[in-house]
Amino acid sequence: MLTFLAPVGSVIALLFAVYLTQQVRKAEEGTEKMQQISQAVRRGANAYLKRQYTGVAIFFAVMFVVLFIMAGCGFLTYFVPFAFVTGGFFSGLSGFIGMRIATSANARTANAAGKSLNAGLRVAFSAGGVMGFVVVGLGLLDISFWFFFLKWFYANPANLGLSANVSAAALESAQVQAITSAMLTFGMGASSMALFARVGGGIFTKAADVGADLVGKVEVGIPEDDPRNPAVIADNVGDNVGDVAGMGADLYESYVGSIISTAALAVAAGYGFKGVFIPMAMAAIGILASIIGSFFVHTEEGASQKNLLTALRRGTWISAVIIAVTAFPLIWFGLGSDHIGLYAAILSGLVAGILIGIFTEYFTSDTYNPLKKLAESSQTGAATIIINGMSLGMKSTAAPVVIVGISILVSYFASGGAQAYDNGLYGIGLSAVGMLSTLGITLATDAYGPVADNAGGIAEMAGLDASVRERTDALDSLGNTTAATGKGFAIGSAALTALALIASYISEVKVRDPHFAFNLNITSPAVLVGLFVGAALPFMFAALTMAAVGKSAQSIVLEVRRQFREIKGLLEGKAEPDYETCVDLCTRAAQKQMIAPALMAVIVPIVVGLLLGVNGVCGMLAGATASGFTLAVMMANAGGAWDNAKKYIEAGNYGGKGSDCHKAAVVGDTVGDPFKDTSGPSINILIKLLSMVSIVFSGLIMSFHLL
C-alpha cells in the first residue's frame, strides 16, 4: 500500500490543480482595458519563456551528448542522460504552468478585489495554489514514473550484472542502489533547469524592476506601475517569469532533490525499498494535508495585515499538524517501531521549517523592531539604510543556522546515527523531506504574492478605483513576508538536502570502488583547500548574478530615459510608450547574462575534482553548503527588509512617499532586489547542483585526478 501512496498523491495534486484552475477561470477578467494589459503581460512572459527554453534546450542537448558519451565510456548507465533530460523538462514545465495561470489570474484578481478583499484573496491564492500543487504533483509523478520503470527494469538480475540465483537481500540492495543512483541524475536535470529559470527570470524581473523604479519613481517622479513608464509592462512580465516561473522551477528542484537524496541513502542505512518509499509516502501525505489546509485560507473585508497573514498561516499550520499526526503511523507501520526515531527526524525538519519562517518574519516584517529601526535609519540617508540593512541581513543568519544545526543533530541521533553513521544521514535527509512536506500550501501562499503584485499593476494602469489598488496592495505587501518565509524554507531544506547529497556522493564513490581510501579529515590539505574554494563559490556566484542584474538594469535605465526624452508628450500622458522594446531588452539581457553563472555551477566541481580529487570535492561541497546557506539567508532577509522598510515609509511613516526618507529607502529596496530575487534564492540551487554534478561525474573524477 505504501508503494502506491506516491503516484496516487501526485495524481490527486494534479487533479486539485485542475480544480483550482477552473476556480480561477470562473472569475471574470474585468474591463477591456484590463484584459488588454493582461494580454500584453502574457505575451511578454510567453515570449520570454520561449526564448529561455530555446536557450536552455541547447544546454540540455550538449549535456545529453556529454552524458551519453560518458555512458559509452562506462562511467554511467544509459538511463542517466534520459533521466537528466526529463528532470529538466518537468522542472521547466512546472514553471511554465505556474506562469500561465498567474498571467491569466492577474486581471481576474484585480477585478475580484473590486468586489471584496476576500474575493481578491481567493483568486490570487487559487492561482498560487495551482502553482504549488503542480510543482508537488509533477515532482512526485516524475519520481514515481522513474521509480516504477527502473524497478521493473532491474527486476531482472541480469540487468544489474548479477546471476539469477543471487540472494533476495543482495538483489534488493543492488536494485535500490541502481534505481536511486539513476534518479539522482534526474535531480541534476531539475537543478540545472531550476538554476537557469531562477537566474534568468531573476535577472529579467530585477532588471525591469530596477530600471522602472530608478527612472520612473526616482528621476521622473511618477508612481509605481504608472502606464506612462515604458518599463512597466516588462516589470509585470518580470513578476511572472521570475517570481512565478523561476520560483516554481526552483522549488520543484528542492522538493525532488530532498526526496531522491534521502532515497539514495536507503541502501547504506539498510532500509532497502522501504527506505525509498518512506520519503515518497511522506510527500504524498504532505500533498493531502496541503489540500485540506488550503480550504482554511479566507478572510473578511477590512482585514488588517495581521489578519491576512493569519489567514494564510492558518492553512499552513493546519497542514503541518496533519502531517505531524500522520507521519507517526507511517513510520510505525511502514518501518516498524524500532525505527520510530525517524519520526523525530521528520518532526525536527517540520518544526525547523516553521521556526525559520517565524524568525524570517521577525526580521522582515514591519510589526517588529528590526524593520522599524531599519526604516528609522533612512533619516540619515541612503548610505545608513544600506549599512543597517546589510547588518540586519547578516544578523538574521544566526537563528536559521542554529535551528538547522539543532535539526541536524536531532535527526542524526534520533535516527540512530550514534550506532550506525549511515542511518543518521538518512535521518538528516528525512528531516529535509519533513521540512518540505508542506510545500504544496507554502508555495501557494508564496506564489500568490506576484499575482497580487500584478493585479495591483493592472489596477493602476487600467485606472481602477483607488480602493482596488489599496486592497491589492494589502495582498501584495504581505507577499514580501510570505516570499521571505518561502525562501527560508527553500534554503533551510537546501542545507539539509545538500548534506544528504554529500553523503550520497560518498556512497556513490564507495559503490564504484569499495576500497577507496577516503581522507575526509577536515585538516587534510585537499579537504581544506576544497573547503576554501567551496566557501568562496557562493560569493562568486552572487557576484556574477548581481553584476548581471546591474548590467541589464543599466541598459533598461538608458532605454527608459531615452523614451522619456524622445517620445513627445509621454510624460503628459498624450503618447504611448514603447513597452515592447523594454520587454525585448530584458529578455535578451537575461538570456545572455545567465550563461556564465550557470556554467560556473557545472564546470567548477569538475575542475576541482580533477585537481583535488574526491576528498577535495567533499571539502568543496561542505564549504559551499556552509557559506552558501549563510549568504543566501543574509541576502534574502536583507532584501526583504529593505523592500518592507520602503513600504513602511510609503504607508506614511517618516514623511511618506516622496520624502527624503522614502528616496533613501528606494535605494535600499533597489539594492535589495537582486539580493532577494536573483542571487539569494539561486544560491540554494547552486549548492545542490554542485553535489549532483559531482555525483554524476564521480566516475570520471575517480579515473582522472591530480591529488
Added chain:
Amino acid sequence: MLTFLAPVGSVIALLFAVYLTQQVRKAEEGTEKMQQISQAVRRGANAYLKRQYTGVAIFFAVMFVVLFIMAGCGFLTYFVPFAFVTGGFFSGLSGFIGMRIATSANARTANAAGKSLNAGLRVAFSAGGVMGFVVVGLGLLDISFWFFFLKWFYANPANLGLSANVSAAALESAQVQAITSAMLTFGMGASSMALFARVGGGIFTKAADVGADLVGKVEVGIPEDDPRNPAVIADNVGDNVGDVAGMGADLYESYVGSIISTAALAVAAGYGFKGVFIPMAMAAIGILASIIGSFFVHTEEGASQKNLLTALRRGTWISAVIIAVTAFPLIWFGLGSDHIGLYAAILSGLVAGILIGIFTEYFTSDTYNPLKKLAESSQTGAATIIINGMSLGMKSTAAPVVIVGISILVSYFASGGAQAYDNGLYGIGLSAVGMLSTLGITLATDAYGPVADNAGGIAEMAGLDASVRERTDALDSLGNTTAATGKGFAIGSAALTALALIASYISEVKVRDPHFAFNLNITSPAVLVGLFVGAALPFMFAALTMAAVGKSAQSIVLEVRRQFREIKGLLEGKAEPDYETCVDLCTRAAQKQMIAPALMAVIVPIVVGLLLGVNGVCGMLAGATASGFTLAVMMANAGGAWDNAKKYIEAGNYGGKGSDCHKAAVVGDTVGDPFKDTSGPSINILIKLLSMVSIVFSGLIMSFHLL
C-alpha cells in the same frame, strides 16, 4: 647563532624606529594654526586611547582572574595569565606608539609637502616606518623574552614534571611543547587587544567619517576637511586611532600569531628547538631586509600616481628579494639540506602575499577596468553603484582564495606533508611567516596613508596653498591602494595562520590526552554543525560591527546637524564649531559598541566547545576561517573600490565633484567605510582569536562537553 638572530633583530628594528622618529621630529611643524590643529587632533586621540585602554584593562583583569582560576583548577599553567596580559600590553603599546608618531607627523607632512612632493613623502613614510618597525620590533622582542625566560625555567626537568635522568630528546620535546603552549596564550592576549583596538578604533573613525561626510559633503555641500564641519577634528582623530593605532595592534597580532603558531607545530613535526628558531629567525631576516628596502622609497616632484606607487613598491620588492635570497641558507644551514623543502614553503607564502597585493590593486585601483566600470555605474545612481560594488568585492575573492589554496598545497607537500602530516602543517605555518616577513616595510607603506590623509586635513583647515593639498591628496589617494594591499596581506596570512592554529589546537588536545578519539571527518554531525556555525560567525561579527558604525554615525549626524542649526554664523565661517563634543561622542559610542563583538569572539568558541566538543570546535574553526577569509576580502576590496571610485569621479570624471554621479559615489564610499575599515579587517583577527580561545580553554572543554 640562529638563537640570537631574533632578539638582535628586534633591537635593531626598535633602534631603526628611534632613528626614523628623529627624522620625523627634525621636520618643522609649520604655522601656529597648523600646530594648533595638530594638537587638537593629538589631544582627541590621546583622550580616546586613554578611555579605550581603561575599558580594555577591565576586560584583561577579568580574563586574568578567569585564567588564574583555571590554572588553579589544573587546566592551565600559571604562566598563562601573565603571558596573556603581556601579549595584550605589547599589542596596545604598538598601537599607542604608532599613533603618537602619526599625530606628531601630520602637520610636519603638510609643511614638508609645501616644499616638495618628495619631502612630504619622506616625512609621511618615515612616520609609517616608525609604526612598521615598532610593531615588528616589539613583537619579536616579546616573543624572544618569553622564549628565553621559559627556556631557562624549563631547563630544569622537575618543572616539567619529568625525572632528572630523562633522555635529552624527550626533554627537548617536552620543553618545546611547554614553551610554545604558553606562548600561544601570549598570542591570545595580543589578539584580544587587537580586536578591541580594530573594532573600537574602526567604529570611532568610521562614525566620525560617515557623520562628517553625510552632513558636511552631502547635505550642507561644504568640502571635505572644511574647518566649519564640527566633525572634522573627530574625523582626523579617527584616522589615527583607527587606521593607525587599530591597524598597528592588528598587524602586531598577525605577526606574532604567525610566528608562535608555527613554533607550536615544531614538536609534532619533530624539529625541536630548531623548529622554533626558524620562524623567529625568518622574522629577524625580514626586519633587516625591510630596513634596507625602506631606503629605496623616494620620488621626484611632479610624480604621477603610478610613479609614487612604484616608489613605494620598490622598497617592498627589494625587501622581498633579499628575504628570498637569505631564507635559502637559513633553511639549508639551520635545518639541513633534507629540509630544504621548507624553503619552498617560505617562498610560496612570500609570492602569495605579493600576488594577493597585485590582484587587490587590480580590483581597487583606477588604472584598471573593474574600478572604471564601477565609477561608470554611478551614472544610474546610488543603487547601481552599491550593487556593482558588492559584486566587484565578491568577484575579487576568487584570486586570493585560489592563491592561498595553491600556497597551502605547495607548502604542505614541499615540507613533506605527504610522508608526515605534521611536517606539512609546519610548512603551512612557515608560509604564513614568509608572507608576513616583509611586514616592517609593508606596514610602513600602509601606515603612511592616514598620516598623509591627516596632513591633507590640516592643509585644508589651516588654509594652506591649494598646491599643498594637491600633493597631500596625491599621497593620500595612493594610501587607499596600499591600505587595501595591506589588508590583503593581513587576511591572507590570517587564513594560513588560522590553519596552523587549528593544527596547534589538535596537538594541544593530543598532549592533554594522547588517546583522545578524534572524529574530524567532514561529514560527521558535530563537525558539520560546527562548520555551519563557524561559517555564520564572521557574518554575525560583521553585522555587529557594521550596526555599531551605523548607530554611532547616526548620533554624530544628529549632533553635526544640531550644530549647523543652532550655532549662528557657523556656515558663514563667523563662528567656531564645537569640535570636542563630536570627539567625545565618537569616543563614547566606540567604547560602548565594541563590547558585544569582542565578547562574541571569546564566548562563542567556549559555548560551541561545551555543546559540540572538540570535534565540533574544529569544524567551527575551519568554517569560520573559510567563510571569514572570503567575507573579509570581499568587504576590504568593495570598500576600497568604492572609495577610489569616488576619488576617480572627484578627479573630474563623470561630472566631477558635486555632480549626481559624485553624490552616488559618496553613498558607495560611505557604505564602504565600515566594510573596509571596521568589519573587514576585524574578521582576520576574529578567526585567529577563535582558535586561540579554543586552545586556551581546551582543558575545560575536554572535561565538560555535551557531544
